[in-house]
Amino acid sequence: MAKLQGLLSAYASTVSPIILIGGLLVVWIVYNVVIVLRDPLRSVPGPFWARFTRLWYLREVAGGHFEKTNIALHKKYGSIVRIAPNYYSIDDADAIKTIYGHGSNFVKGKWYIASNNPKNKHPDLFTDLNPETHAVNRRNVASLYSMTSLVAMEPNAVACADILVQKLTEFANSHVPINLQVWLQYYAFDTIALITLSKRFGFLDTGKDNGSMIAALHSYLLYLSKVGVYHEWHYFLNWILSLLPNGGMHYMGSFMRQQVLEGQRQKSKSVLEKDESKPTDDFLTKLLRMHALQPDRFPMESVFSTCGTNIGAGSDTTSVSLAGILYHLMKAPATLEKLRHELDQAIEERGSSDILSFQEAQKLPYLQAVIKEGLRCHPATGLPMVRVVPKGGAKIVGRYFPEKTEVGVNSWVMHANKKIFGPDAEEFRPERWLESPERAAEMNRYILTFGAGSRTCIGKNISLLEISILIPELVRKFDFTLVDPNRPLEMENVWFVKQKNLDCYVSLRKGN
């Protein structure tokens, strides 16, 4: 009897886990079948596994090429594609207004949760999911990013462009190949630091990622792009990661703290309260004044998070965009020639070869068309900008989406749309912006490089300033040649779609 009991318990101990797992699997399958059968959107096409689990989307995002996958999905399945059980990617011109338009009640989806720092009591502008607090916070800082505020920022962009030109001249003389994307990162990081904190990180000077800060921001992007898909894990994973050493982020944090303290030393609370604000004040002075005048409404945490968001959201995005424009120019010699002709003429007419100002650059139509087209062909963000369908549901592409469904448009998908940009949408052709003002205005409505609506990029003017200062200067002064023109451009989509192998020879422009 004891033997039999022993046999039975041995049998039970080996079989029961299998039965348990099998049982759970059956329950999971039945649960999913019921969900699928009851889903009013069950007829929307998409990859098989995306119907049942977010793992399909996670795997694709982790692959680092979702911008390409997303375009291919819409080619295969049409305007609406399911990419996760309750999440749909949309490729439709009218959908932009419905989902992102001012006055639409679609709020940011939970994917953005993984971008926030759980330690912050007040979410930053980018990650705030609450439309009311977001609107208040955005209003608080909007004037710091306005066109008039750019006056104080222009000399910062010019100073950094000057250093980059000097460095590239040295590379041209030594005939050493460089990774242009990396140097554009140094420019973008140093410029946004100078604009925000009144001090450069010093990447342009050393030619190095000091303190591994750029690498740390890359790891943060790797994290948020994937953990956003399973946002429920963010707080736990973030806690685990906070136990590990993270030199780069600490470096950035202490750099920021030092500069803020320096700003406070230079201008005490009483001085800031009394001083009239001037458009020429630097960004940090403006932030510290806001805190001095209304410490409850704008606490020190908001001073730090605004600075941190500028650096996080405004560095890689700008370098990716600069690299996109220059890469396309390298691949299109006739366009480059035409652009140089316009720039040379502008320089000749004003009788000085000094760097073109932002205002001057804005008056050059071909330059503006090149920038616009570069930003269309390589928008910095490469995942759908997810939003939640509001109460009462919504009609998108003629189909009813129940409330709480998640939907999103990927800039790469929209910019490849042939109905909007024409049959040659995949080509880099700046002329499309100059064919007629009506056509340009129409296309402009569907450009998502800087997002759209109430959550549109607050730093757009700053990045356009940086781009408009640097591109003409580099195009006028240097020839860039790809080390291996036949090697396809490698990119990695970690929310920002970063170029990886932009290895080039730099030489001084012939005949310059």
Ligand code: HEM
């Ligand atoms: C070429 C450069 C840039 C590109 C392509 C870009 C792109 C974008 C996009 C697409 C969004 C919307 C994201 C979404 O809805 O999911 C966004 C938001 C944002 N960007 Fe930029 N950005 C750039 C530069 C900058 C700069 C220079 C700054 C700051 C100085 C900045 C700060 C922000 C912030 C704070 C938000 C959140 C705004 C809000 O939700 O109210 N960006 N950006």
